[in-house]
Amino acid sequence: MKKTDCLIVGSGLAGSVLALELLRAGSTVTMIADSSRSTSSRVAGGLINPVTGKYLAKTWLANELFSGLAAYYTGLETLLSASFYHPTGLFRPFTGAEHRRSSLAQIAKHGLEDYLRIRQADAAFSTCFTGETEGMYAPAAGWLDMPAFLDAAARYLQQEAEWVDAVFDFAGLSVQEESVNYGEWEAARIIFCEGFYARHNPYFSWLPFNPVKGETLLGVIEDYPADTIVNQGKWIIPLGGDRVRLGATYSWHELDFEPSARGREELLQAAGKMLKKPFSVTGQQAGVRPATKDRRPFVGRHPQQERLWIFNGLGAKGVSLAPYFAGQLVRNIRHGELIHPEANIERFYALYS
Ligand SMILES: Cc1cc2nc3c(=O)[nH]c(=O)nc-3n(C[C@H](O)[C@H](O)[C@H](O)COP(=O)(O)OP(=O)(O)OC[C@H]3O[C@@H](n4cnc5c(N)ncnc54)[C@H](O)[C@@H]3O)c2cc1C
Structure with a gap:
């Protein structure tokens, strides 16, 4: 033995x-x-984001989880001699004056100043996105190339x-x-x-367990200007050049690993709302998150x-x-x-x- x-x-x-x-x-x-x-x-998209959701909820145990996370993954890059951690930050454009007002109120109420800053995107942003150029920026956010x-x-x-x-x-x-x-x-x-x-x-x-199916689209957006993750309900991760990943869906039914027409449609509709430019699909992936009740x-x-x-x-x-x-x-x-x-x-x- x-x-x-x-x-x-x-x-x-x-x-x-x-x-x-x-x-x-x-x-x-x-x-x-x-x-x-x-x-x-x-x-998986591999997103790391300390503040999520419409109502800006701080991730459970955010202070404990995020204080060492960047050092952890950069340390692993050294140990494993590979590159996979992308500390890009994440930008959430305001959708209008009311969104700006309610977001500032949430930030103050929940003490999120360490996690979210108000920031102006550069001029190229508005060539591609429908949202305002001003929004919330999460510097501790990023993604892991899984x-x-x-x-x-x-x-x-x-x-x-x-x-x-x-x-x-x-x-x-x-x-x-x-x-x-x-x-x-x-x-x-x-x-x-x-x-x-x-x-x-x-x-x-x-x-x-309470498993949740999720789907993402891989795609190309011509002259894509953002080097941060952009989040407006759905997120877009910059993969380099004009390549991006758009995600993600949530479904508690049909728990399988098959890409679906419904998932694709939901994501393309979101892309249509977020983007001024076409999103050309190059791939679609599906998986089941091992979530719990x-x-x-x-x-x-x-x-x-x-x-x-x-x-x-x-x-x-x-x-x-x-x-x-x-x-x-x-x-x-x-x-x-x-x-x-x-x-x-x-x-x-x-x-x-
Ligand atoms: C569309 C989508 C988007 C997501 N986006 C994010 C994100 O942005 N950020 C984030 O943090 N998380 C994200 N997730 C969630 C993330 O994928 C999971 O939290 C995590 O990857 C789960 O890892 P795991 O190792 O538990 O499971 P898995 O990755 O499913 O791994 C299970 C392992 O067990 C093995 N296995 C199982 N049974 C057997 C057996 N009988 N014999 C041998 N091997 C077996 C499999 O081969 C595999 O190696 C996303 C998930 C999905 C589906």
Whole structure:
């Protein structure tokens, strides 16, 4: 038998960030992931945005999450010798005088001055966008190029850890008091990071997931002038040159990874409202966000089997949440440090029977 500290099932954002944190802490890791299946991480916009929504809601735990996020991802770029973090900032143009007035009132009421500034876009902005050139600018916002990050993490983990590209078969898992056995491995624990596929996990499917399908369009806008993300209900991420990504839709039905005509139509309608120029579609992608009923992650240990763990439920904000909670989970495993009670799955132990 090969010994390892942690078996990790899944190499999306959750599994990859967790594996990197475990290695950093000195644990040994074996990844088991099926590279042939569609995943949420590979189609995500990768946005990082501390203040979201029409009513300017500060992201849960914004101060804790965002204080170290830029340093975290730039540190990973160095470790993984790759470029994937884009601290572009995000611009939300005002739609008129009333929007400006209510936004300023919200900023003052919720103390958002550290996160949002009023800014004037440069002249080229109005050649492309219908909105006003004045708006709110979020300097801490940006985006993570998810495929670039996942590929770089996989290259690193294939060298520094064990990596098995295969479907995880639950029938092959044997859970003992002191360890788990799977194939040729004996591990101190197994941590499931399967995203939406956790609904097939016999040990954790009882958790109250609330998955949400999302779609984005890849496209080209001629002479695209914005180097920040622009958000007006939907967002547009600048991918370099005239290439952009437009997103995203939310649907609690049809939970599949198939691009739909309805998704495309919704996004093109939004583009029509935001833009003065045509949006030429070059691609469409769909995925299912592993969201949860109470909109908090699922982090922690199985109620009865102490060798079984989960890191999931990152929802629509995985890029912002993953580093902070992977760190907490690793410190919990190694030193017994507390996992935030709103993220710890202990909050749902009463549901387990
Ligand atoms: C359209 C869209 C836009 C989004 N935009 C953003 C955004 O702007 N910002 C943001 O922060 N988040 C965004 N998200 C959410 C983000 O994608 C998720 O929070 C995050 O990527 C979830 O990662 P995960 O690792 O939990 O799941 P996944 O990425 O789905 O990974 C699951 C992993 O488990 C593996 N797996 C599952 N079951 C098995 C098995 N039985 N055997 C072997 N392997 C298995 C899969 O192969 C995969 O490696 C978006 C999502 C979508 C769909």
